[in-house]
Amino acid sequence: MSRSHDLRETLDNIVDLVAKRVDADVCSVYLTSTDLAHLVLQATIGLDRSAVGEVRLPPGQGLVGHVAQFGHPEAFADAQEHEAYRYFPETGEERFASLAAAPLIVRGAESARGLTIGVLVTQTRERREFSAEDLELLDTCARLLAPVVMNSQLLALVSGNAEDRARVVEELGEAGLDMVGERVASERSVEIRGIPTSRGIAIGPVYVLGDDIRLDRLDYTPGADAKQEWLDLADALEGARRELHDLRDDVGDRFGADFTSVFNTHIQMLEDKGFVGKLQEGVKDTGSALAALQRVLAEYAQMFAAIEDPYFQERGTDVQDVGQRVVAQLLGLRHQAEPLADGSVVIASNLMPAHFALLETEKIRAIVSEHGGPTSHGAIFARALEIPSVTGATGILDSTRAGEEVIVDGDTGRVFLSPDEGLRMEYERAQQRAIVALEHLDALAERPAETWDGHRVRLTANVGLLSDLRLCERHGAEGVGLFRTELLALVHRGFPSEEEQEQLYEGAAQALAPRPVTIRTLDLGGDKAIPGLETEGEENPQLGWRSIRLSLSHVESFRAQLRAILRASALGNVRLLIPMISQIDELRRVRALIDETKQELAASEIDFDPELPLGIMIEVPAAAVTADVLAPECDFFSIGTNDLTQYTLAVDRGNERVAHLYDPLHPAVLNLIDRTVRSAERAGIPVSLCGEMASNPLAVPILIGLGLGELSGVASAVPVVKEIVRALDMGSAATDARQALDAASPAEVYEIGANRLREAGLLDHPDIGDWLRRSIERSRDGGV
Incomplete structure (x- = not known):
């Protein structure tokens, strides 16, 4: 297709x-x-x-x-x-x-x-x-x-x-696809809040990345011959197509295959017979290549903008981006001519991969966009470049001007325009403390995560894209504890083919070999959907048709993903993880599908690991309570604390009215974790923990004390977790864990964790003390 x-x-x-x-x-x-x-x-x-x-x-x-x-x-x-x-x-x-x-x-x-x-x-x-x-x-x-x-x-x-x-x-x-109203520009404000999507602090001059080609302001005189106008436009279409091929190759080489799919979408649009046909009709009607482009682009933009659905709106953005590129080819214009100043903060409506091929990325200090979220291209690039990023900063383009000084706080999502001297000095001090702390932590990259009395802990990373793998290397992660395959699907704007998936999974396994790469099957539904695998509207989608339930309802798509993972497993360092198992029958059905898929591959003489480890996520209370039943039929457990907390406490953390009740350090959650660990020990299988909790400094001593042998969290948090592990002894950690299990409230658990870090000398450490305290404050506020 x-x-x-x-x-x-x-x-x-x-x-x-x-x-x-x-x-x-x-x-x-x-x-x-x-x-x-x-x-x-x-x-x-x-x-x-x-x-x-x-x-x-x-x-x-x-x-x-x-x-x-x-x-x-x-x-x-x-x-x-x-x-x-x-x-x-x-x-x-x-x-x-x-x-x-x-x-x-x-x-x-x-x-x-x-x-x-x-x-x-x-x-x-x-x-x-x-x-x-x-x-x-x-x-x-x-x-x-x-x-x-x-x-x-x-x-x-x-x-x-x-x-x-x-x-x-x-x-x-x-039908539920609501219409979009006109955008209302925000008034200028000293502080603008958005969504923090890449950690860190940056201070620098604003670089406004706008639409540099205004179709309504171009001075264009068409020739007298409509046939020649069409030939000129056809040449521009071909030039834009060649340019996109070159950009795709350049971005793929610099940042990885994750960012090339949008170029394929744009190339397909330029080759679409319907799109080209409308342009040709437009030239016949108007006698002008530019007028034809203006008309067709305006018509498409109006229709796509009228539908309040992210997928269709992104297609509208694609059409406009393609149109800009064709106009540039038609008129011989440069797509982006203004040079970047060193240390610039790039502010844009939305950032596309093509922007990063044209910009000097080494000069970018931070990225802020009006639109997008954690999986937007701008946010993904920012994490790959390890620079601060804030998305969803509504109104910032109307509130700022080129060259204005700006502070970007990627930890909290706050952006300050023209900050006063006191605020700037405060953030400069925080910036310096972070630099000293990170230099100290970077020195730990090659050292083992081992308590001072010899207990070894594996620290792995949660990733969603191939570009995240460089962060694993950078911060000394010992593998991938959770590969979120649904992020690939979301970035690709649809379900990737089996071949595309196999290449991506194999690329991850090769990049980290011989370290393990744990690949989780699609965890869609709830708040995540892709075209072709949408879920029907439900009153309570988090308790409905999502995750493994959705996969088992789309067996052909699920089989394709299983085949891709199995083919990648031939490298020998892949583990397969199934999300949201709540009962033994689901696990047995998954095992049957895996066995059938193995037989198909063997019959086709396709290599795979016949002993591919199969694990399940313990992320609903039912799985934790029946872990003794589930353990004998799988090879490992991975405790997913984000959903486990949500389901245990009956709290939707996306609901502002009850989000304050969401707390993974609640004693009820800790007791389910403890129960799962004990079941795994009895069955003789390993157990890991993934989720935001694994990167929470206050949680680390307690999790180690509960007996968890692997923690998988944000790659950039691996060094600080390692520092904490190396400052602990198992006896004290086990004591902390027992006290936490008996605690009456999350506040008591927080105090237990803080006391352990204090007694270990970490909160007063000259290099990382201030930075660690800031991290603790952020974790208490629900960040990581």
């Missing part, structure tokens, strides 16, 4: 693929018309192709309309006997006895109903009872196809009539 740059070509590929996978004689796709009044046959294999575009079904009519109306996959062994069946002689479908179909539905981030935009249909000549797996595969294909179709339909709609466009916008709103 990703290689098809035209919707018709994509649909033709899909029907051919699905027909083979479900062993059907016919596979067809029906899509809604632009006025939403009909379902129209748009692609088929097995029916008469001359019927494509001719067969039109009003809503609810025929079996196809029936499936679209009710919104879930259905199978009809005796299709022609069903009351909803409708015969179309032009298709030749009287030869086919059975039918199965799944709706194509698009949903917003919080949409309960969604909007049906088509139906994927299979038919067989012989009577057939379609299995549950057949319907599941069909539904998975429909979910993956829906966002592709939606994007194409939106692109087509912007050039349609206003009445159709208004009707679709209304339907999208009713």
